[in-house]
Amino acid sequence: MIHLLTDGVSRRALKLLAGLCLALIAAPLAASDYLITVLILVLYFAYVGQAWNIMMGFAGQLSLGHALYVGLGAYAAAALYVHFGVGPWLGLWVAMASAAAVGAVIGFLAFRFGVGGVYFAILTIAFAEFARIGFDHWSWLGGSAGLFLPVANYAHNDLLTLRGGPTMFYYVMLTMTGAAFVVCHALLRSRIGYYWLAIRESPDAAQALGIDIFRCKMVAVVVSAAMTSLGGVLFAFYYNNLFPEQIFHISRSIELILGPIIGGIGTLVGPIVGAFLLTALAETLSEILRWAGIDLPGIKQVFYGFCLLGVVMFLPDGVWPPLGRWLGLAREEGER
C-alpha cells in the first residue's frame, strides 16, 4: 500500500522526508518547552495552510476568509465540551460537519451564481466578518466575553479530552500535519486531484473532457473547510479560550495564507516549507529585537508584510519550486 504513495517520488525526496519526520518525532526530547510551543504553532500553520491550499492551489479559488472554518470548528467542539461534556474526539465530527455545511453554502452561492476571482475572495471575507460579529452577539457561546474551557492540571496528560502539556499537543499536531500531507498527496494522484488541476489550468477544456466543474469545486471547498475546522478544534483545546474578535478576524485569515503563498501555492510541500520558513524568520527577528532592547508591537506583522511582498514580487510560485530544484528533487511525473 505504501508503494502506491511512493510511486513516482524520487528516492532522494523520500530520504529527506524520512529524515525530517524522524527529526520532528524526536524533537521534544531535545527541545525546550518554549521551542515545542513554537513548533506547535509552525505545525498548526502548516496544517491549516495545507487545508487552505486545497481550495486555492488545487481548485483555484482564493479564500480570504478561511478563519471562518477555524472558528466554526473551534466553537463547535468547545461548545459541546463546555455545555454537554462531549470530548473532542466526538466533537470534531460535529465541527467538520458544520464547517463543511457552511463551506458548501458559500461554494454553492459562489459557483451557481458565477461569483469568481476577486469577488469570491470578498465574499469569503464578508462571511468571516459576518460570523465574527454574529458570534460576538451569541451569548450561548459566550459572546464577545469569550468561551472558556475548564482547565484541569497540566501535569496529567489526558488524550481523550485533550487536556495536558505542550508535548501531548505537539504530537497530536504533528500527527494531524503528517496525515494532512499524506491525504493531500493521495488526493493529487486521485481522479478528483487530476480534475482539480485540469479545472485550474483550463476550465473550458476540462468541461469538454467530461468534468463536472461545479461538483469538483464543491468537493474542494467542502474538503478544505472540513480539514481546516480540525485545526480549529485543536486551537480550542490548546488555548482553552475563544473570542470571536480574535478567531474570526481577517488578520487570522491572512496569517494562515502566508505560509502557502510564501512556500508555494498548489504544491504539496509549499505550505509546510512556508510555515517553517516564516516562523523561523519571525523568531529570529524577535530574538534580534529582544537582544537590541527594542519592543515594537506590530513589527512582526510588518515583517510578514515584507516577506509576502518579496515573495509575490520575486518568487511568484513561492519558495519551494526553486528550493526543490536546488535540493536536487527533480520533478517526477505525478510529483508536485
Add this chain to the structure above:
Amino acid sequence: MPAEIYLNVAVSGLLTGLVYGLMALGLSVIFGVVRVVNFAHGEMMTIAMYLAVALFSAYKLDPLVMLVPIAAVLFALGYVMQRGLINPFINRPEHSQFMLLVAVALIMVNALLIAFGPDARGVQTSYAFASFALGPLIVDANKAYAALAAVAVAGGLFAFFRYTLLGKAIRACADNYAGALVVGLDVKQLYALTFAIGSACVGACGAMMVLLVDVTPPLGPTYTLLAFVIVITGGLGSMAGALLGGVLIGVTEAMGGLLFTPSAKSMFTFAILVVVLLFRPQGLLGKRLT
C-alpha cells in the same frame, strides 16, 4: 420611537454615506481604469486620517482646511505605488495583484501601529458639538461639513473626467487598452495618474472622515472592506454608483444600528454584499464586465 429619531438617524446616515461614497469613488476609479483591486484603500485613508490628526495636534489646523495638502500627499503616494510597485503587475494573474496589495496593506497598518500606537486619536474642532436645526431635523455640523466637502470633491472629479483632456484620456484607457496604446497615449503614465487621483480622493476622504470618527490602525481593513462593498453594490466602474452605494450603505448602517444593536450594524452591510453578488453582480449602476 418618534418619527423624528428615524429621520435624524437616516439623514445622519446619508451624510456619512456621502463621505463613504467618496471613498468608494476613489476605489472605483482605480479599478475602472487600472483594473487593479486596491486592497490597501482603507489603509491609505487611515494614513490620511493620521496626517490630519498630526497636523491638528501640532498646528491646530482644521482638517477641512488641510484637505488639499493631505490629498496632495496621498496623490504622491499613490503615484509612486502605481509606478514603482504595481505597474509591473498589470499582466500578472489576479490573485498575484491582490496579494501584492494585501502585503502593502499589512505593512501600512502595522507601520501606523508602530508609529502612533493602538489608542484612538481624534480631532476636536471648534464646531465639534455644534449642530443645525432644520425643522424636526438636527444635523451635526461635523457631518454636514464633511458631506458638503465630499460632494464638492466628487463634483470636481466628475467634471475632471468629463471635461478635461486628461480625464478623457484616462477614460479612453479604461474603455480600450489596446486602442489607447495605438493612439499614442502613455498608458503607464496615465495608470499612475489614475491611481494617484484615486489616492488623492481617499486622502481627501480621510480629512473628512476624521471629523466623524476617531482613528485607530485597525480601521484600515474595516474601511477597505466597506469601500469594496459599496463599490460592488453601486457598480464597479460607475462613479454615480459609488456615491449611490455609499448613501445606501450609510443609511442602512445607521438604521440597522438604531433598530438592532449598534455593534451589529456592519452585518447588514455584509448581507447587502451577499445579496448583490448573487443577484446583481454588476451592481446597481454598473455595466457588466466582459
Add this chain to the structure above:
Amino acid sequence: MTALLEVAGISKSFTGLRALENVSFVVPEGSIVGLIGPNGAGKTTCFNVVAGVTRADAGEVRLAGTRIDGWRPDQVCRAGIGRTFQLVKPFAGLSVMENVLVGALNACASVREAKARAGDIIEQLGLAEKRRAMAASLTLPERKRLEVARALATGPRLLMLDEVMAGLRPTETDHMVALFRTLNANMGLTILLIEHVMRAVMALSSGLIVLNHGQVIAAGPPAEVTRDPAVLECYLGEEAV
C-alpha cells in the same frame, strides 16, 4: 446507416448577428463527415451548440436518438461526444501524459486503467517521446496532436475536430488523415470535422456539409457537393489548400 448525430432546425443569434439559421444535418454512424464553408460561416458556432457550450435559440440536437440540446459540455462529453478546440487549450502546467490522462478518466474506472489507456493513445498520436514534457513546451503541431489525443481518450462515439490540420506540414497532415481513417475503420469511430485543408477533407470525408452565412447551402457526397454551383460561388476567391 443509422444517424448518430441529428441536428434539426438550429438557429442562433448573437445580439443582432445571425450566426446560424435553421441549420439541419445528419451524421451517420461510422461515417466521416466534413463541415466546410468560408470563414465566419458559423461552423465553430455549430460545434459549440452541439457540444453544449452555446445554447441555441431554436432547434434540436440528438445523439443516437436522445436529445442533448441544452446539456452542459461535460454532460455532452459523457454522452459520447469528444471535441477539440480551434484555438488549442492544453493544460499547460501538466505533462503530456497527464493531459491525456484527464481525458482517459472519462472512460476508465480507475486512475491506473486511465494511465494505461492514455499511454496507448499517446503512442497512436506519435507523442510517446514527449510523454513527460510539459504541455507548455510543445510546438503547435504537437499541441494539436495532444488536443486530439485528449479528446480521443474520453472514449467518444463521435469525435468533433475543429481545424486540427491548420498549421501542419503535408506529411503531418497525411499522418493525421491515416490515423483518423484507421480509427474510423477499426473502431467505428464517427468523425465530424471542420476543415479548411481541402486535401484532408477530400481524403477523409464520405459526406460534406457546406455552411455559408449560417445556412446549409449543400449537403451530400463530396463529388456532388464540390460541383454544386452554389458551393463554387461561395468559395470563389477563397482557395484554401
